[in-house]
Amino acid sequence: MVNVITSVAIYILIFTSSSFAQSYDIKDLEQLADSKNYEEFLAHARDIRPSKRDKYWKDLVQSMAIGQVDFLIDKKIYNKSQFELIEKISLWPTLNSDSFFQVKRNNYAQKYLKSCFEKAAKYCKSQLFSFWHSSNQRPELAMSLVEYLKLYTDHKDFWGFYEKVTRSDLQEYYCSKPHLKKAVFSHLKNNLMEIEDKKVINRFIKANIGATCWFSIVDDLKGLLFTNAPIMREFAYKILDTQDALSQVERDSFHTFYLLDNPVNGDLFNRAWATVETLGQNYGRRMNVYKYLLTLDPLPGNIFAHRVGLKREAVAGLFHSNFPEYIDHYARTCVNFYKGIGNYPTGIPTLHCNDLFKITKDRPWVNQTLKIQFSSIKK
Structure with missing residues (x-):
């Protein structure tokens, strides 16, 4: 027992002396x-x-x-x-x-x-x-580390870094860069594609994207409104609409374009239909949309070849009653193209001429002279 106590005492003494x-x-x-x-x-x-x-x-x-x-x-x-x-x-x-x-x-x-x-x-x-994770997570640091990950690894998800940029005091500098704009858009798409509740969308955007970053992608979203990708253009419209980022002519033009393409029954279809009816009562507003549609190439008109006859004829009839200028322009462009009148650097600007003249054959929706001209051209 004495030996044990002595050993412990010596150990404590050595340890204490060493530590000291x-x-x-x-x-x-x-x-x-x-x-x-x-x-x-x-x-x-x-x-x-x-x-x-x-x-x-x-x-x-x-x-x-x-x-x-x-x-x-x-x-x-x-x-x-x-x-x-x-x-x-x-x-x-x-x-x-x-x-x-x-x-x-x-x-x-x-x-x-x-x-x-x-x-x-x-x-x-x-x-x-x-x-x-233990750093101050400054925006410039985030951007630098992302570059290392892109260059040296196969890592793909960078939002954990980008989120420190999109609401930072440096967002004005970084958010205009293409790769960050792409990341912001992907983050919105991945999280909001299936969401329809405006309040939820607004909360998410406010929590994830600062004002400058938001404005940096507005034009890109607007650029999707008239593409050939229905899912993406409807998503872009949903986001822009919830943020009140569309002018009246932009909203009217999208609704009109939506009906002229391959519209799907639902809330957007109903809103678009109501817009065209409103345009029928407002010449100035209608002409603003008309001018915008004329800038598109090819001219929208997939509805004229829609597989559902009732929908095809209902929408064509709606345009005849409320937007006759567009039906006339589409038909006239068909005739001019096949006559060789005008300049068409990208090819035929009206892809559904046969379909339009077919569904209007027994209806007064297209000028009779144009019908005769088109018929003689196609013989």
């Missing part, structure tokens, strides 16, 4: 600071008891930590052990709240990670994500 011998006081740290011995200083900076870590100590730590990073960058020392050291001390409260040190840390980390990826080390990607 390894502990540095503030004078030791001052000596290390004066000699710019950064690594040893940082290894023992927290030997100082928490109650003694005053402003003077904090200033020393901040200065030496920044000195260590500057030294590593100056000497181009980018290795795993030094990176891990910087990452470890960056979590100290004194350094975690020091914005200047965090800028230096970000700079070193980016240089280290680039070097790491270039060496094809297997742990680089996990280190990148670990660093990102």
